[in-house]
Amino acid sequence: MRLFEPLKIGTLEVKNRIIRSATYEKMADEDGFVTDQLIDFYKQLALGGAGLIITGNALVDISGYSAPKQICIHNDFYIDGLKRLVDKVRSFGAKIAIQLVHGGRQCFPFLLAGKEAIAPSSVYDPSINVTPRAMTDDEIWQIIYAFSNSARRAMIAGFDAIQLHGAHGYLISSFLSPHTNQRDDYWGGDEERRFHFVEELYKATRSEVGDGFPIFIKLNGDDFLPKGLKIDESLRIGKRLQYLGINAIEVSGGMYESKGSVIRAKIDSEGKEAYFKEYSIRFKSELSIPIILVGGIKSKNVAEKMITDGYADAVSMSRALIREPNLPNKFMEGKEKADCISCNGCTRFLKLDYVRCVEKELASNDFSNISPSSNP
């Protein structure tokens, strides 16, 4: 099957085309340091057969803290713990990339210690009831520096690649989106200027890590908002990034405000799987770098078809691997469908003490791991 054939992404050799899409785990400690629990969890993923594991979103600057106990990389103090994580994954022959994020306007106020969320423009987010403050020019350059400096730390820690989180309404995505970027300066005002943030950020990051180090980006094909990013502009962003030297694009869609669009529930037939494929096929047909498709993929058949029919070069999965970290191996051994039922219990991360498949625990009547705080 093509699904199990190797793929080259820049200088990186990936043993198959099943990628663990970035998935926040809530398993770092309160200060964002790697814990033994996180390492044990990655051991399961590393043994599970995915060609590449992308970590949960790692924080590049404290002003973008968007999820409790997310992995942090905004200070050199974090390098040792991250290195332990990488070494463990490597010891099982797996490859690992780290996703870099700044939460932008999608930061819950209780995580920001009294500070305002920052974003390109002061556009209210009804989904979390936040009106961010528009960033100053100096702040923008500081955050660009925070990304490139975090990439340097990732390289020192030994990661095989980094992925910039340019999707789902977080800071990079909010600079790219006409809905959330309403500036009229170097950073916004038209399509060219909306691109400047990711362009400067990419260039700063590339000069920090050098030409050979793989840099990917996760992008929205569509924000699913009336004034949001649409596929034609998204494609032009992808082409410009390809021209600049980005090594792969993971195609996703949506943001907090376009509720339910990123992580769709009730994927109960093959027809509902791979729900961003109409966007990835556009990227595939107009770009030459590897395109990764995420969103609702649960069947081996569908995953294989995405690759053989030219929708993507690789598929990535999040929820299915929360439930079965060894799903890639099971696929290889003949299993056809993931056990995940897309109930989205795993997304209620504020209520869970760590991210996991709640439905699996309920199905097996094993309540021992559910803390009182995780009950709705």
Ligand SMILES: Cc1cc2nc3c(=O)[nH]c(=O)nc-3n(C[C@H](O)[C@H](O)[C@H](O)COP(=O)(O)O)c2cc1C
């Ligand atoms: C619990 C949970 C945490 C997630 N955390 C991240 C994240 O840190 N970064 C990211 O880009 N996407 C994140 N996602 C989105 C997934 O990577 C993926 O885009 C989405 O879930 C659709 O894929 P799936 O149908 O395979 O789950 C998360 C999804 C879930 C369910």
